[in-house]
Amino acid sequence: MSHGFARRLDLRGRVEMVHGGGGRAMTQLVEELFVAAFANPALQALNDQAVLPPPAGRLVMATDSHVVSPLFFPGGDIGSLAVHGTVNDVAMAGAVPLYLAAAFILEEGLPLADLARIVESMAAAARAAGVSIVTGDTKVVEAGKGDGVFITTTGVGMLAEGIDTGGARARPGDAILLSGTLGDHGVAIMACRDGLDFDVPIVSDSAALHGLVAALIAAVPGVRVLRDPTRGGLGATLNEIARASGVGMRLREASIPLHEPVRAACEFLGLDPLYVANEGKLVAIVPAAAAAAALAALRAHPLGREAALIGECVSDAQHFIELETAFGGRRVLDWLAGEQLPRIC
């Protein structure tokens, strides 16, 4: 079946294989849905690539495929998540995110209205984050060979001289800060998937963190490490940093912020909040002397109001993360061994 440009894309329809074929229907989908929503000159040129001004400073590049299920969840959807996830990976280098590329793998049969809602949500998230979606791609796979839509975003940002927040820079004595509560995203997804209804609805924390990063770096230019505890949660993130830096860590469980409904839901679902994914939180490791200034800077930002000093780095040849529990015991926060939450982002 042929789509003429005279007829507008009918959003009551569904994704068909023809939308990926390289012809008129694909051009119409791209122009009327993606280019219209992401409106910017680089994208509107309709070339197979974006030409962008020379950036001042080092380049930062990050990519993430998003396969979250379900596509829509309390606090966001795969579209906003695909913007936040990659903006945050760029931001964790201490960089200013500038551009996103967005590649869609659509499953035949996806309602076009769902796709339009996702694309609008991406556009809104990108506008709010001050980044432009400058180039993209669309592929369609047969029903049963995908799952609605997968979105891969790649971000490019600019990094000023003198900033280095890579995972290998933590030193014994450094303070470990967390920008807010743990587990909100992962538990929101799991609750949604299991059809659970809590008295207090649990909402994903999905958010773009580059503003929070900029505020922190302005206050403490000597930040050692920044990382967002996404898949695998705080446990995986701290183990990665400890291994890369060759340090151990001591954490105080009582100081780790947790929303009460999330704590209760984790208990009910059998999840450990320390391993549950977050999409709007960061871990900052700073020299001990800068801990107070860093904490104040985080707390002064809307996305860091519940920030906390949760522990410190120590000398430990085995790079263990040791947790002092709320009851005064100790346990090692090991690498996540099995799979905890599939399709969480």
Next chain:
Amino acid sequence: MSHGFARRLDLRGRVEMVHGGGGRAMTQLVEELFVAAFANPALQALNDQAVLPPPAGRLVMATDSHVVSPLFFPGGDIGSLAVHGTVNDVAMAGAVPLYLAAAFILEEGLPLADLARIVESMAAAARAAGVSIVTGDTKVVEAGKGDGVFITTTGVGMLAEGIDTGGARARPGDAILLSGTLGDHGVAIMACRDGLDFDVPIVSDSAALHGLVAALIAAVPGVRVLRDPTRGGLGATLNEIARASGVGMRLREASIPLHEPVRAACEFLGLDPLYVANEGKLVAIVPAAAAAAALAALRAHPLGREAALIGECVSDAQHFIELETAFGGRRVLDWLAGEQLPRIC
């Protein structure tokens, strides 16, 4: 099940959900397979993003998801294709490709040996093209929610001042050149999918074209338009350019290079080679006065030996692509209406 770092990744195994979980198994897969194959300092830093030196010149950014089926085909596989496809999109801006990001969506159950073969092929293609795979991502979806592996690559390149090869710059009178034969990639995939056996095996033309582009620009800096005729083939590419530039085109069918086995296979399969995907060809539109120099530059390069002058741009308010057939008749090369070849790239 837990994978210890003490035990090496067992390539006789298969992708499991745990490989996407953010824990030890994922870290092991990333380090022992991806980082080992793509070896470069930016990737080896094991951060969630790559930090890269400031480029001199404008940035070019392109992204492509690859969903080709089957994963392995004569002349390449999804790994080499994922490198070539994005390198070419960057190169068509007249830019020098520098960096790639690679995001993998793996289906549970994919043999790890297949993944390793694909990754090695990507690494070899990237080395040959002189680009580094500097950052990446891995997600795993349940069996039946993907199709083996999808690979999204995003390329960043550097564009010197004074070069502009965007699709809107063709002018009436300009010459239209094609760098070689049509249809090899699409027909190779279709033949492979249908289990067809030809006397002369048909091999994909998948190749990185940035060297050919550099040679062409060195000879003819005033190249107006460059584009690679991938999905939708020459027909879709020329229609896109004609519309963006506001010109019509006249082509001579007899001058369009075609391998005889591809012509025969197209007849057998009921395909029009003018709409079949290519992965190692480019269309160059140049001022008429530069046509001879451009053709000579293309033909002097190994990837342009069969280059040909196939037609010219004309004034036409309707932007029609008119083809003078081998028999002296005329037909309009319209936009591809239906879907011709799904999952071709």
